[in-house]
Amino acid sequence: MTIRPLPSVLAERAKNELNEDPNRLKNDLQSLKDWIAKQPHLRARTDDQWLLAFLRGCKFSLERVKEKIDLYYSCRSTAPDFYRTIHTDPKFNEILEMGVILILPNFKTGAASAYEPLVTIVRPGAYDPDKYSITDIISVSHVLTKIVLMECDNATITGTQGVLDLDGVTIGHFVQMTPSVIKKMVVTTQESLPFRVKGNHYLNTPAGFEIIFNAIKSLLSEKNQNRLYVHNKNYEEMYKYIPKDVLPAEYGGNGGTIKEIIECWKEKVQEYSSWLEEDEKYGTDEPLRPGKPKTAEDMFGVEGSFRLLQVD
Known part of the structure; x- marks a missing residue:
């Protein structure tokens, strides 16, 4: 694993607030990489530090992480003007x-x-x-x-x-x-x-x-x-x-x-110039998504139909 070590203050908070367990981390990261590899529509980064950020943001719930990663890359495809x-x-x-x-x-x-x-x-x-x-x-x-x-x-x-x-x-x-x-x-x-x-x-x-x-x-x-x-x-x-x-x-x-x-x-x-240049290749190929491809309407709704967002 190529993970940056944490100062003790942050390590303690990650453990208590986010359920981070260093002994489980390697398996969690590998599970995500295996899942990404099996998604025909998804072109996602698999750097350990990158995936760890998503694990922490979802309190190490693998199912929530998968949803978040898919949403993150789907946004690139369905709202390209926000990344141009x-x-x-x-x-x-x-x-x-x-x-x-x-x-x-x-x-x-x-x-x-x-x-x-x-x-x-x-x-x-x-x-x-x-x-x-x-x-x-x-x-x-x-x-x-x-x-x-x-x-x-x-x-x-x-x-x-x-x-x-x-x-x-x-x-x-x-x-x-x-x-x-x-x-x-x-x-x-x-x-x-x-x-x-x-x-x-x-x-x-x-x-x-x-x-x-x-x-x-x-x-x-x-x-x-x-x-x-x-x-x-x-x-x-x-x-x-x-x-x-x-x-x-x-x-x-x-x-x-x-x-x-x-x-x-x-x-x-x-x-980060070369890293950012390489990052441009990631996103989703919606026609390859199993089931119904996501569209901008699916992601953001129609004019006037605000939906309630749950941001943890």
């Missing part, structure tokens, strides 16, 4: 440079916060909606998320927190958020990924925000509705959930500057 801006696309670097998506690396690695949920800040006001679409932004986030799944154990063990900073958003940003886009966004960024979402926090909310907020909220289970926090301009309230050690200086924290975080991710994407 890849790391070699000039748009990718432009979006990365603007700091629209900041996955916080937590520079204070010796701090207790190093083992807290991974925090991502999304700043849609940083991009021009006349030049870029929300699907471009989500595509970039998917690339970065692949790296997180391979590298960040605390994300798959202790979970994630999201911050949506709406400072500078315009009507141009809002009109991109159609019901169809919102449904695909929730499925591809939450339901299909092996992360336990611990909270989503909203900052600098403008007039009209309630419409989008209520649309997103209606897609979530009651448990996840209770994990939504609207702070607007009250950063002190946010600090009760997200340590200052993690946050960028621009948000009152001491976790580095936005520029430093961007540079960190540019280097990381470069480091």
